[in-house]
Amino acid sequence: MSMVVPARPKIEATVENAVFVVDDVHLSFGGIVALNALTFSVTKGELCAVIGPNGAGKSSLFNVISGVYKPSHGSVRYRGEEILGRAPHQIAALGVGRTFQNLAVVPAMTVLDNVLLGGHLRYRGPLTVLGGVLRLRGEVKAERRLRTDAHELLERIGLAHLAGEEVSSLSYGWQKRVEIARAMMSKPSLLLVDEPAGGLTQDEVHELGALLRGVRDEFELTMLLVEHHMGLVTSFADRCVVMSAGALIADGRPAEVVRDPVVVAAYLGEDD
Numbered sequence: 001m002s003m004v005v006p007a008r009p010k011i012e013a014t015v016e017n018a019v020f021v022v023d024d025v026h027l028s029f030g031g032i033v034a035l036n037a038l039t040f041s042v043t044k045g046e047l048c049a050v051i052g053p054n055g056a057g058k059s060s061l062f063n064v065i066s067g068v069y070k071p072s073h074g075s076v077r078y079r080g081e082e083i084l085g086r087a088p089h090q091i092a093a094l095g096v097g098r099t100f101q102n103l104a105v106v107p108a109m110t111v112l113d114n115v116l117l118g119g120h121l122r123y124r125g126p127l128t129v130l131g132g133v134l135r136l137r138g139e140v141k142a143e144r145r146l147r148t149d150a151h152e153l154l155e156r157i158g159l160a161h162l163a164g165e166e167v168s169s170l171s172y173g174w175q176k177r178v179e180i181a182r183a184m185m186s187k188p189s190l191l192l193v194d195e196p197a198g199g200l201t202q203d204e205v206h207e208l209g210a211l212l213r214g215v216r217d218e219f220e221l222t223m224l225l226v227e228h229h230m231g232l233v234t235s236f237a238d239r240c241v242v243m244s245a246g247a248l249i250a251d252g253r254p255a256e257v258v259r260d261p262v263v264v265a266a267y268l269g270e271d272d
């Protein structure tokens with residue numbers, strides 16, 4: 001029986017080592033169960049990949065963490081605080097940033113302005129009017145600080161040369177980077193990245209993986225990465241949890257987890 005030997009002991013959700021705890025979360029849409037008693041925890045600073053076949057519940061998990069979906073049962077704690085039941089902007093204010101599976105950039109705006117939008121969330125809660133600028137006098141200084149932060153991030157994410165370009169003119173991979181830079185503007189300590197590698201070439205995937213790891217190191221983030229690109233997961237994640245039908249079916253070192261027969265079986269019948 002060739003079960004994968006856990007690469008390391010299962011991480012227990014103790015106060016000392018778990019910065020982020022998902023505990024017995026249930027979420028359904030009518031008759032469809034998206035998350036089924038989902039339980040796991042993440043250690044501070046970990047870059048943890050979340051993989052699983054289409055419909056496994058990965059994006060639903062992100063939507064629960066960021067307050068978009070309300071589960072019927074369970075608990076999600078970040079740095080000891082319960083985040084279920086809070087509004088998305090309150091969860092963002094606790095330091096949880098995210099990107100979306102479907103690009104959530106504003107195509108008709110420049111790269112710089114898209115990134116600035118992420119900073120405005122930092123001061124104002126949810127945006128109601130896109131393109132809103134900080135008009136009040138007292139906010140001029142804040143605006144200047146945001147611009148400095150935005151330019152620094154554009155430099156760090158490799159987007160500085162595109163700052164004035166309209167986002168619609170960029171390839172998918174670059175647009176994804178804009179989303180990452182925008183999420184970083186809220187100064188998150190936990191970053192959720194949903195499928196950043198779709199449509200990228202092999203070289204671009206490698207660059208993206210190095211970028212995500214570098215950003216994790218430099219900004220001391222904890223990162224959850226949903227990704228179908230196994231090369232990205234095995235080369236750059238510290239740990240990999242596997243979801244199927246809304247529950248966790250494996251947890252361990254990426255290179256070992258992806259060979260786990262239970263995981264392989266869960267993917268059978270998948271197109272990719």
Ligand SMILES: Nc1ncnc2c1ncn2[C@@H]1O[C@H](COP(=O)(O)OP(=O)(O)OP(=O)(O)O)[C@@H](O)[C@H]1O
Nearest residue numbers: 029032033034053054055056057058059060061101
């Ligand atoms: N807003 C919604 N309304 C109804 N059903 C939903 C909704 N969001 C997710 N689901 C359902 O919940 C299940 C999990 O979907 P989810 O998008 O979380 O999967 P996923 O693992 O992210 O898949 P993929 O790899 O295709 O992105 C699916 O059956 C999906 O159809």
Ligand SMILES: [Mg+2]
Nearest residue numbers: 058059060101
């Ligand atoms: Mg998804």
